Amino acid sequence: MVERETMEFDVVIVGAGPAGLSAAIKLAQQAQEKQKELMICVVEKGSEVGAHILSGAVFETRALDELIPDWAQKGAPIKTAVKQDDIYWLNNESKSIKVPNIAVPKTFHNHGNYIVSMGNVCRWLAEQAEQLGIEIFPGFSAHSLIIEDDAVKGIITGDMGLDENGEQKEGYMPGMELRAKYTVFAEGCRGHLGKELISRFNLDADKSPQHYGLGFKEIWQVPPENHVExxxxxxxxxxxxxxxNGGSFMYHSEDNQIVVGLIVDLNYSNPHLSPYDEFQQMKHHPVFKDVLKGGKRIAYGARAIAKGGLNSLPKMHFPGGILTGCDAGTLNFAKIKGNHTAMKSGMLAAEAIFEAIEKEAQYTDLTSYQEKFxxxxxYEELYSSRNFGPALHKLGKLLGGAYNTLDQNFFGGKLPIQFKDNTPDHATLLPASSVDKIDYPKYDNEISFDKLSSVFLSNTxxxxxxxxxxxxxxxxxxxxxxxxxxxxxAQRYCPAGVYEIDNTxxxxxxxxxxxxxxxxKTCDIKDPSQNITWVTPEGAGGPNYPNM
Known part of the structure; x- marks a missing residue:
């Protein structure tokens, strides 16, 4: 039996992303206002705050306006306002149609939003949190749950210094027990503890299965003449x-930098499809290539996103804790935005937890969270977009897109129709022998690149x-x-070349x-046999994204 050091807190928060940091800040603000002392701890598996954050990102400030109204005066790295929105239908490898505004769902309009690096925004939020006395521990993964008397009572951080056989190496350091009256789970999409909690407490009963997309992102430095901030x-x-299904994005951020990416829905049926190669091929379309040519790729990353919306949202509260943000699936896919919704979910969690602590309650099932939500x-946002993804799955790109434009632009997302997709993403693959193989073009090492050179840029x-x-x-x-x-x-859906078949x-x-x-986390989601489980590696392992 491993002896572990124990630390006691009022609240432990797993994950220093938008949801976790917003929950921490809101808790501290309430404690400050009521002159109450709270011990709040945030654990983050990345080597630093922001190291594992990957998001497009066009940022809606609605939640931040509530949390820190004077964010601009406090130097938030949110400066590049959206000035122009363009939507294209790509007919083939060379042709495209610019879609008129009237045919675009209004949720895609970005007036008033900002092009940001969410990694840098999270680093700034962490600074605000630490100024409020919150302890943040980067490089510590939340490895397992502490569940006693059918309630969550904290987490255990991962052991450091084990070899590949699980044996202790020189310098071995056992993980710590971090115990708390309440634990907030903000691990991001397909969090491994969130997945365990959903199963343990049957939180997804009577819900559609969660649906996912795999998002790719690259940052390019381009010639000034190709850039329109x-x-x-x-x-x-x-x-x-x-x-x-899926879609691409290209954002002209500051300093002649371009953010380009592709989201591929993981309910695709052809097992020969390689999402990575679809992205590399996409960049050769003139819409993108004309901007990227002469530039230099400086960063790469990939991340699954939870896009099931309200139909797939599990019950988010259980004895001793709350699921927040993408750990639950609060992303608004109709906007392709999840940062402001994650932040709001964390703030609501903080309100419910603070009320309980004021009543000297601990380890309770915070049903008030559902009421607040x-x-x-x-809730209004997620309700109005509840049909967006399922309509595309059921009706296809053209009819589904037409329905979504009608529903969002003329009925505010309130058409009395309910689309549901009850087929899990891992169950959609057809037998390989029944579909054609896909012959992807070779990488030219100017616009398109191989997986290993891409992984190198992720600093993994x-x-x-x-x-x-x-x-x-x-x-x-x-x-x-x-x-x-x-x-x-797995040879193809993994965006990092993790899985291979050796025929030697x-x-x-x-x-x-x-x-x-x-x-x-794509392997955990798309494996047709559900045979792969992703768990946290040793703390600080993984990508080290500088400004994704």
């Missing part, structure tokens, strides 16, 4: 064909001798089932290059 471009169509603009690193954080429930399934039936799609020996062998993992 404040311009926001979105597109859909090519190269995504058939039942593969349903009375908030957050893990301690080499440590237990693999990509767990197989059955080590034989990748070859005996996934390879046989689906040509092992007598029998094919499934290889896991966990060192490459950028923590996108």
């Amino acid at each position: 404040g311009t926001v471009v979105h597109s859909t169509g090519w190269p995504l064909t058939g039942d593969t 349903e009375a908030s603009w957050l 690193n893990h301690e080499e001798s440590q237990p693999c954080h990509l767990k197989l429930k059955n080590a034989t399934i990748p070859v005996t089932v996934n390879l046989t039936d689906f040509d092992e799609p 020996e007598d029998a094919p062998k499934f290889v896991i290059n966990s060192q490459n993992c950028v923590h996108c």
Whole structure:
């Protein structure tokens, strides 16, 4: 039995992203106002705050306006206002149609929003939190839950200094027990503790399964003549064909930098599809290539996003804790925005928790959170966009897009129709033998690049001798089932080259290059056998995004 140091807090928050930091700040603000002392701790698995943050991002300041009204005076890194919105339908590899505003859902209009690096915004939020006396521990992963008497009573941080067999190395340091009256889970999309909590407390009963997209992002330094600061471009169509949905983005941020990316819905059916290669191919369309040519790619990352919306939102409260932000799935897919909604969910969690602590309650099921949520603009937003994703899944790009434009622009998202998609993303793949293989063009190393050079730009690193954080429930399934039936799609859906089939020996062998993992969680989501479970590696492992 490992002896662990124990630290006691009023509130422990897992994850220093928009939801977690907003919850921490709101708690401290309330405590300050009531002259009450609160011990608040935030643990963050990244090497620093912001290291694992990846978001587009066009930022809506609504929640921040409530949390820190004088954010501009306090130097928030939110400066590039959106000046122009362009939407394109990409017909093929060279043709496109600029969509008139009347045919665009109003949720895609970005007047009043800002192009930001959410990594830098989170670093700034962490500074505000620390000024309020909040303790933030980067480099510490929340490895497991403390559940006693059927209530969450905190978390255990990951052990440091174990080898690949789980044996203690020199310098071994056991994880700590961080106990709290209440624990806020703000791990981001497909958080591994959030996933366990949803199962343990049956939080998704009577809900549609959560749906996901895989988002890619690159930052480019481009020639000044290719750059128009404040311009926001979105597109859909090519190269995504058939039942593969998604869309691209290109944002002209400050200092002649371009943010370009693609979101691929993970309910696609062709196991030969490679989301990474779809993104690299997309950049060759003139809409993007004409801006990127002559430039230099300086950053790369990938991350899954939860896009199921209100239909897939689990119950977010349970004895001793609350799920917030993308850990629950509060992203508004109709806007392709989840930062302001994550922040608001964290603020609502802080209100419910503070009320309970004032009543000297602990480890209770905070039912007041649901009441606060349903009375908030957050619920109103998610309700009005509840059909956005399911309509695209059920009706296709054209009819689904037409329905969404009608619903959002003329009925405010309140048409009395309910679309639901009850097929999980991992269950949509067709047998590999029944669909055509996809022949992707070669990378030109000017606009398109291979996976390994991309992973290099993500600054990803893990301690080499440590237990693999990509767990197989059955080590034989990748070859005996996934390879046989689906040509092992992990080789293609992973955006970092983690998974390979080695055919150099007598029998094919499934290889896991966990060192490459950028923590996108796609394998945990899309594996058709649900055989892969992502857990936290040793603290500080993973990507080190400078300003994503």
